[in-house]
Amino acid sequence: MLTIFVFFLLFSLPPPTLSINQEGLYLQHVKQSLDDPNGFFSGWNDSHRTPCNWTGITCDSASGSVTSIEITSANLVGPFPVIVCRLRYLEYLSFYDNYLNSSLPPDISTCQSLRHLDLSQNGFTGNLPDSLSSIPTLEYLDLSYNNFTGEVPATFGSFQKLEVVSLVDNFFSGKFPMFFSNVSTLNTLNLSFNPFLPSRLGPELGKLTNLKYFWATQTNLFDELPDSLGTLKNVLNFDVSQNHLTGKLPSSLTEMTSAIQIELYENKFTGELPLGWKNMKSLLRFDAAMNNLTGTIPDELAQLPLSSFNLYQNQFHGVVPESIADSPNLYEFKIYNNRFAGELPRKLGENSPLNLIDVSFNNFTGELPPNLCANRELAELLVIGNSFSGEIPASLSECKSLTRIRLSGNRFSGNVPSGFWGLPRTSLLELEFNEFTGKIPKSIASASNLSLILISNNSFSGKIPEEIGLLTNLVSFMADNNRFSGSLPDSMLKLPQLERLHLNNNQLSGEISPGIKSLKKLNDFDLGNNDLSGSIPEEIGTLTSLNYLDLSNNRLSGSVPGELQNLKLNEFNLSNNHLSGELPPFYAKEMYKNSFLGNPGLCGDISGLCDSKVEVQRERYLWVLRTIFVLAAIVFLVGVVWFYYKYRNFKQVKSTIDKSKWTLMSFHKLGFSEYEILDCLDEDNVIGSGASGKVYKAVLSNGEAVAVKKLWAISKFAEGGDIENGGVVQDNGFEAEVETLGKIRHKNIVRLWCCCKTKDCKLLVYEYMPNGSLGDLLHGPKSGLLDWPTRYKIALDAAEGLSYLHHDCVPAIVHRDVKSNNILLDAEFGAKVADFGVAKVVDAIGKGTKSMSVIAGSCGYIAPEYAYTLRVNEKSDTYSFGVVILELVTGKKPVDPEYGEKDLVKWVCTTVDQKGVDHVIDQKIDSCFKEDVCKLLNIGLLCTSPLPINRPSMRRVVKMLQEVSGETMSKAGKKDGKLTPYYYEDASDHGSVV
Known part of the structure; x- marks a missing residue:
């Protein structure tokens, strides 16, 4: 009986529980201290006795102790969890690419077993703790891409085993930390992109005999390079670019015999290149561009197996050594803006995978080497x-x-080879100001990627082939000052992306086709000095983007179409034709006199325009015309009244039928139906109209107002795919905007309530923004409403909206059409980013770019690299936002005839440099805000740097904007009462062609 009782007691007891060990409890504390929006910690539970199977955790196989924590790109938010330092055997710790913030606690030094520490790409602030150097085992330290400030602690010169240190892209000040030369174990020292005080690179750098990588780009170094460089026998990469270094290059530079890459560009070096390069057998990249170097290229340097050789924007002269053509690796050869002469090496390209050659703006003569593309890799010539x-x-x-x-x-002269016109990948073909002859062949149809054809000022002849209409990506066709004849091809008038068409000073004949109305994006149209006849098509008046029109010196006849009054033209010339009749009232002004001279039959209220015969006829028939006008007006009014009643009945019937066909897709809880929206689509409610459609204000039955965008009908081209411009995507634009805004929830992104669509019509319903767009308010008669605090608030709001798109959306979203007209203002002047018709998703922020088929964006806002390469990433939006900041500061438009050949960015930089900051600040801004205005101007100039790498991320822009009112201007931003702009000349293209 006792045995049975004991047996029953054993089986009735609860089973023993397994509790997690102490290291697991420490890690559970880490989990609780950090916000985890992506659920990285979801597997961190106490179902096992140890945390060794948890994601990101590695343990020692023998002892079972935690030795490694690797939590990367998990979007974790919160302070550094110093409790991890209680893990006695922790050797490897990485929180790379998260959002850890606050300062780094001094207690981190208690991680006494740590060998590898990576906290890069987070949001840490404040000073670095002095105690960090007391970790005796630390070998790897990466704190790059944070917001650390202050000086680098001098104690960092006492690390015992440190091999790699990277402090890239922070806000460290103080002197350049030469004390790192005391850490003899260092093999990598990366301090780039920090605003150190002006410092010298001391000779003690030569003590780092184990150094392999030295990066000090943009660290405010000045004076000469030390002679001790010759002791760095193990250096593979030496980079001191974009500083203020001066003097001659020391001969010891050539004693770094293991070097693979030497970067010296954008400094102020002078003199000739040193000799003695023959022992540098490993050197693949040498870049000394944008200095004041002179002399010739040493033969010893040209004989090295270089893959990248950049000496552009210096003062070199002489000939290019023939030996450079023998390099088996030469991939990039850029020596533009120098004084080189003679011929290029005859064998250039024969023995190497040459990809880019730029020898522009020198004194080269002779013919091009015949085999530049022998290895079929040449991309840019x-x-x-x-x-x-x-x-x-x-x-x-x-x-x-x-x-x-x-x-x-x-x-250059002679005929251009037929195959050259039809290269399939070429996007830019520029042959201007040469002596070419011959015709444009039909083979040009194969050049499907051509965006820019620039062939002006040659002797090309013959007809322009119809095949040119197959180049659907063509944006500019500049062929003035040639000998083209025949009529303008009808196919050219169907190019969906064409913005600039210059054929002036040719021998064209025939009439201008009414089909020109298809060129919806045409901005610049010049057919002057030809032999065109017939009348001016009234359809030109439908080209709302047109701002330059020149049809002068032809044989055009008939009247000036009244529809031209719909255009907003900066330049307008119809002189020296055979036009007659009365001028449209808008142009019958003295200011347009020169636009119509040389047309004897043309009359208007402009002195000297009409001859006497026409004037007599005008008086004789004036009373007849008045009588006809009165009778026509009476008939017209009667017809309008009759049509109104008929149309109203028809509309009611049609509305009843059509409403049943609408489908509604909502993204928020709605208090209205699609029928209320449809009832408000009346012309009386139109509040805006653009290239993408009309916008209506709809006041609903509950008193709430919404904005309704009705997209234009889809064109034939849109049926085949995207057709993009500054805010226009006719078919896929609707899908893009719905796809983008339907998922976004942010206070600074305009809210999309819902969308309605049928087979032939699409509507987008947004929240109503009573103060309209920033562009209309800033450049309109109500700009006085925008005081400085309001402008600053708008900039910060818009920046936060873009930062959300770039950094908080997964995957990230690039807007691609950031401009003041796409920043809308609510009743309190709060700013919201709008119009996502050309927005694109990119794979990862800051990693790579996405190539577009054509340029999308608006003139004056497009980043330089986007206009030339059609590659887009978030830095393209940063550039456009920088232009918006400059608009807020200056009160000026992004493009204006006032700037001449420049845009707003270049005008601001030039004016600030030559006249001072007071000449660019909007006079409507109260002078008491000048210090904050200068800070914002500096941010705008930093955002519009021509080099994408120099532009901050939008997250960094938000932080800088938040600090505008809280800190005084840094010494680097203001000197001697004159603003120092963050602007760098673009070295890659020698001026815009778009």
Whole structure:
């Protein structure tokens, strides 16, 4: 009986529980201290006795102790969890690419077993703790891409085993930390992109004999390089670019015999390149561009197996050594803006995978080397502004890898090879200011990627082929000052992306087709000095983007169409034709007199425009015209009244039928139906109209107002895919905007309530913004409403909206059309980013770019690299937002005839440099805010840097804007009462062609 009782007691007891060990409890505390929106910690539970199977955790196989924590790109938010330092055997700790913030606690030094510490790409602030150097085992330290400030602690010179240290892209001040030269174990020292005080690179750098990588880009270094560089025998990469270094390059530079890459560009070095390069057998990249170097290229340097050789924007002269052509690795060769002469090496490109050659703006002569594309990898050929002669080598017509060709400003002659016109990947073909002859062949149809054809000032002849209409990506066709004849091809008038068409000073004949109305994006149209006849098509008046029109010196007849009054033209010239009749009232003004001279039959209220015969006829028939006008007006009014009643009945019937066909897709809880929206689509409710459609204000039955965007009907081109421009995507734009805004929830992104659509019509319903767009308010008569606090608030709101798109959306979203007209203002002047018709999703923020088929964006806002490469990432939006900041500061438009050849960015930089900051600040801004205005101007100039790498992320822009009112201007931003702009000249393209 006792045995049975004991047996029953054993089986009735609860089973024993397993509790997690102490290390697991520490890690559970880490989990509780950090916000985890992506659920990284979901598997961190107490179902096991140890945390060794948890995500990101590694344990020692023998002892079972935690030795490694690796939590990367998990979007964790919160302070550094110093409790991890209680893990006695922790050797590896990485929180790379998260949102850890606050300062780094001094207690981190209690991680006494740590060998590897990576806290890069977070949001840490404040000073670095002095105690960090007391970790005796630390070998790897990466604190890059944070917001650390203050000086780098001098105790960092006492690390015992440190091999790698990276402090890139923070806000460290104080002197350049030369005390790192005391850490003899260092093999990597990366301090780039920090605003150190002006400092010298001391000779003690030579003590780091184990150093392999030294990066000090943009660290405010000045004076000469030390002679002790020769002791750095193990250096593989030496980079001191974008500083203020001066003097001659020391001969010891050539004693770094293991170097693979030497970066010296954008400094102020002078003198000639040193000799003694023959022992540097490993050197692949040498970049000394944008200095004041002179002399010739040493033969010893040219004989090295270089893959990248950049000496552009210096004062070099002489000839290019023939030996450079023998390099088996040469991939990039850029020596533009120097004084080189003679011929290019004849064998250039034969023995190397040459991809980019830019020798523009030198004094080269002779013919181009015949085998530049022998290895079929040449992508960019730029030889602008030399004295090259002869014909284009026939071999280049088979170089299908070419994407950008710029041969303008030389003495090339003869026919351009037929295959050269039809290269399939070429987006830019620039042959201007040469002596080319011959015709444009039909083979141009194969150049499906062509965006820019610039062939002005040559002797091309014959008809322009119909095949040019197959180039659906064509944006500019500049062919003035040639000998083209025949009529304008009808196919050219169907190009969906064409913005600029210059054919002036040719021998064109025939009439201008009414089909020109299809060129909806046409901005610049010049057919002057030809032999065109017939009348001016009234359809030109439908080209709302047109701002330059020149049809002068032709044989055009008939009247000036009244529809031209719909255009807003900056330049307008119809002089020296055979036009007659009365001018449209808008143009019958003295200011337009020169636009109509040389048309004897043309009359208007402009002195000297009409001859006497026409004036007599005008008086004779004036009373007849008045009588006819009165009778016509009476008939018209009667017809309008009759039509109104008929149309109203028809509309009621049609509305009843159509409403049943609408489908509604909502993204928020709605208090209205689609029928209320449809009832408000009346012309009386139109509040805006643009290239993408009309916008209506709809006041609902509950008193709430919403904005309704009705997209234009889809064109034939849109049926085949995207058709993009500054805010226009006719078919896919609707899907893009719905796809984008339907998922976004942010206070600074305009809210999309719902969308309605039928087969033929699409509506987007947004929250109503009573104060309209920033562009209309800033550049309109009500700009006085925008005081400085309001402008600052708008900039901060818009920046937070863009930061959300770039950094908080997964995947990230690039807006691609950031401009003041797409920033809308609510009743309290709160700003919200709108119009996502051309927005694109990119794979990862800051990693790579996404190539577009054509340019999307608005003139004056497009980033330089986007206009030329059609590659887009979030830095393209940063540039556009920088232009918006400059608009807020200056009160000026992004493009204006006042700037001449420049845009707002270049005008601001030039004016600040030459006249001072007071000449760019909007006079409507109270002078008491000048200090904050200057800070915002500096941010705008930093955002509009031509080099994308120099532009801050939008998250960094938000932080800088938040600090505008809280801190005084840094010494680097203001000097001697004159603003120092963050602007760098673009070295890659020598001026815009778009």
